[in-house]
Amino acid sequence: xxxxxxxxxxxxEAFRRLRFHSPWFYLGEGLIWMLLICMAIIEVAPxxxxxxxxxxxxxxxxxxxxxFLPTSWRWDNYLAVIRSEKINFPLFFWNSLKIxxxxxxxxxxxxxxxxxxxxxxxxxxxxxxxxLFLASMMVPAQVTTVPVFIIIRSLRLMDTHWxxxxxAMTSAFGVFLLRQFxxxxxxxxxxxxxxxxxxxxxxxxxxxxxxxxPGLSALGVFTFLGSWNNFYGPLLxxxxxxxxxxxxxLVTLQGYMGxxxxxxxxxxxxxxxVPVLIFFLLAQRFVxxxxxxxxxxx
Amino acid sequence: xxxxAIEEVQRLTSTAQARARREMRTLTQERLSGYxxxxxxxxxxxxxxxxxxxxxxxxxxxxxNLLTPPKWIGLDNLSRLFSDKRMMTTYWNSLRITIxxxxxxxxxxxxxxxxxxxxxxxxxxxxxxxxxxxxxxxxTASMAVVWRFILTQDRGILNYLLQQIGLPPVPWLSSxxxxxxxxxxxxxxxxxxxxxxxxxxxxxxxxxxxxxxxxxxxxxxxxxxxYITLPLITPTAFxxxxxxxxxxxxxxxxxxxxxxxxxxxxxRTIAMYIYEMAFKRYEMGYASAVxxxxxxxxxxxxxxxxxxxxxxxHYE
Numbered sequence: 001x002x003x004x005x006x007x008x009x010x011x012x013e014a015f016r017r018l019r020f021h022s023p024w025f026y027l028g029e030g031l032i033w034m035l036l037i038c039m040a041i042i043e044v045a046p047x048x049x050x051x052x053x054x055x056x057x058x059x060x061x062x063x064x065x066x067x068f069l070p071t072s073w074r075w076d077n078y079l080a081v082i083r084s085e086k087i088n089f090p091l092f093f094w095n096s097l098k099i100x101x102x103x104x105x106x107x108x109x110x111x112x113x114x115x116x117x118x119x120x121x122x123x124x125x126x127x128x129x130x131x132l133f134l135a136s137m138m139v140p141a142q143v144t145t146v147p148v149f150i151i152i153r154s155l156r157l158m159d160t161h162w163x164x165x166x167x168a169m170t171s172a173f174g175v176f177l178l179r180q181f182x183x184x185x186x187x188x189x190x191x192x193x194x195x196x197x198x199x200x201x202x203x204x205x206x207x208x209x210x211x212x213x214p215g216l217s218a219l220g221v222f223t224f225l226g227s228w229n230n231f232y233g234p235l236l237x238x239x240x241x242x243x244x245x246x247x248x249x250l251v252t253l254q255g256y257m258g259x260x261x262x263x264x265x266x267x268x269x270x271x272x273x274v275p276v277l278i279f280f281l282l283a284q285r286f287v288x289x290x291x292x293x294x295x296x297x298x
Numbered sequence: 299x300x301x302x303a304i305e306e307v308q309r310l311t312s313t314a315q316a317r318a319r320r321e322m323r324t325l326t327q328e329r330l331s332g333y334x335x336x337x338x339x340x341x342x343x344x345x346x347x348x349x350x351x352x353x354x355x356x357x358x359x360x361x362x363n364l365l366t367p368p369k370w371i372g373l374d375n376l377s378r379l380f381s382d383k384r385m386m387t388t389y390w391n392s393l394r395i396t397i398x399x400x401x402x403x404x405x406x407x408x409x410x411x412x413x414x415x416x417x418x419x420x421x422x423x424x425x426x427x428x429x430x431x432x433x434x435x436x437x438t439a440s441m442a443v444v445w446r447f448i449l450t451q452d453r454g455i456l457n458y459l460l461q462q463i464g465l466p467p468v469p470w471l472s473s474x475x476x477x478x479x480x481x482x483x484x485x486x487x488x489x490x491x492x493x494x495x496x497x498x499x500x501x502x503x504x505x506x507x508x509x510x511x512x513x514x515x516x517x518x519x520x521x522x523x524x525y526i527t528l529p530l531i532t533p534t535a536f537x538x539x540x541x542x543x544x545x546x547x548x549x550x551x552x553x554x555x556x557x558x559x560x561x562x563x564x565x566r567t568i569a570m571y572i573y574e575m576a577f578k579r580y581e582m583g584y585a586s587a588v589x590x591x592x593x594x595x596x597x598x599x600x601x602x603x604x605x606x607x608x609x610x611x612h613y614e
Binding site for chain 2: 033036039040042044050064065109110111114116117121124126136138140141142143144146147148149150151167199201228229236246248250251254272276280284287288291
């Protein structure tokens with residue numbers, strides 16, 4: 001028994017020698033963890049409240065004290081929103097998805113083509129053009145929206161999805177981001193391929209593109225989310241109810257349903273977030289790496 | 299023997315010529331491909347980015363309401379800028395939002411990043427990082443609707459919680475005093491995780507060796523933070539502050555949905571003012587003038603920060 005205690009003590013001593021921390025250290029450590037967990041709760045609480053209220057009887061949606069965890073599971077709120085003929089929810093979903101996919105696909109193609117040329121091919125005017133795009137990235141959106149609005153109007157594209165797609169089909173940011181990736185690849189790859197007589201398009205398509213996968217994923221995620229979350233564009237260009245995309249539709253819905261039917265509005269917002277959540281869980285690595293690389297919001 | 303030598307020379311020169319020819323060909327080919335590769339992006343960027351920037355500079359000198367042809371009015375829009383009280387108000391609002399949001403976002407972002415960067419179980423780190431970051435991805439405009447429910451005065455959740463701890467309810471969205479703090483609160487809730495990711499990247503770039511060496515010299519944790527971590531992430535911090543300033547100055551979505559710029563003009567940002575001038579009153583020329591003034595403000599702010607950064611940013 002005494003022996004046992006001795007062993008324990010010697011072990012404890014060894015442990016203390018290994019990491020000589022005072023009790024204060026552990027207290028501080030515990031405090032920091034507590035604070036972090038509190039912050040995490042504050043960040044998640046509004047989302048949890050939205051989720052649980054969207055599953056409540058609409059009459060209970062004003063309930064105080066608020067419940068942050070679901071108290072009932074009224075999935076029919078969701079069905080009511082989806083089926084409502086006034087709102088036409090599946091259509092918003094389809095509009096949002098269609099625009100986001102077209103814009104993302106187009107940006108991946110145009111930006112990677114241009115980025116490859118800016119990074120790896122020599123032609124007169126290359127650096128001037130690149131600098132021009134780089135400088136134009138600094139210009140706030142408010143400066144370009146007025147003329148873009150005039151252009152879209154004169155092309156007779158008001159109240160069509162093209163008004164949102166065309167200006168977003170490529171971006172200076174995307175060219176810049178992918179160029180960084182192309183520059184990290186060894187130049188010998190291209191020289192070797194040239195000697196083997198491969199055309200530049202083949203070099204780009206078969207050799208370079210597979211190697212900048214992470215860059216493409218990062219740009220793809222940014223572009224998709226940027227388009228999915230775009231509120232300003234639809235606000236300017238879309239007028240008719242059946243053309244709307246999620247963000248504008250949901251904000252309009254809130255005004256349209258007044259404060260009476262909170263559960264339905266929240267169910268709608270929840271449904272617009274689910275794709276983003278799935279997307280994020282699938283592509284978390286790329287999102288975070290992309291942000292760390294560039295520091296720009298999509 | 300001589301025969302073979304001549305043949306050899308011939309062979310060599312011919313291949314040299316052939317190589318030169320080939321290189322010329324690839325060079326023109328390279329130029330041509332280069333132009334072809336950038337063509338789609340360049341065309342689109344010229345039409346939707348470069349030309350609009352130039353057009354807005356021209357628009358400044360005109361009076362254009364989309365219905366009648368633009369009228370050339372010279373410098374009238376510019377002189378109007380200097381006497382526009384509402385513009386000054388919205389600039390002042392934007393400045394207040396920018397200062398509040400930038401300070402809070404960067405302080406919180408850095409603290410969260412340092413917190414998540416500590417030794418902890420991987421699962422906990424993943425959960426923390428995800429919960430801090432997730433709000434960043436949610437649509438600003440839609441989530442602002444949820445925050446309206448949280449901030450409403452009489453049956454809002456936040457006021458209920460404040461009353462629980464004995465504080466009076468606050469008219470968050472309906473009073474001149476609290477409208478801007480509400481916009482800042484929502485922006486910080488939404489964006490601090492974004493800055494956390496940026497700071498995290500900076501923290502992970504600090505060489506572990508430095509900490510090891512300092513520990514051997516018996517440095518305390520506070521000293522490690524003060525003399526290694528903070529100086530080494532100043533480039534990251536500089537970058538983050540520039541980015542968040544530019545972003546906060548252009549806030550539109552959250553103020554538009556949360557407070558609709560109200561009460562009165564109490565929380566109307568400069569971006570909302572430009573929107574109103576251009577797309578509610580169709581004063582395209584004047585809206586361009588205000589937008590360009592914003593560009594000048596942002597560029598000067600950035601240059602000012604660049605100039606100031608020499609004093610506190612340490613590049614190795």
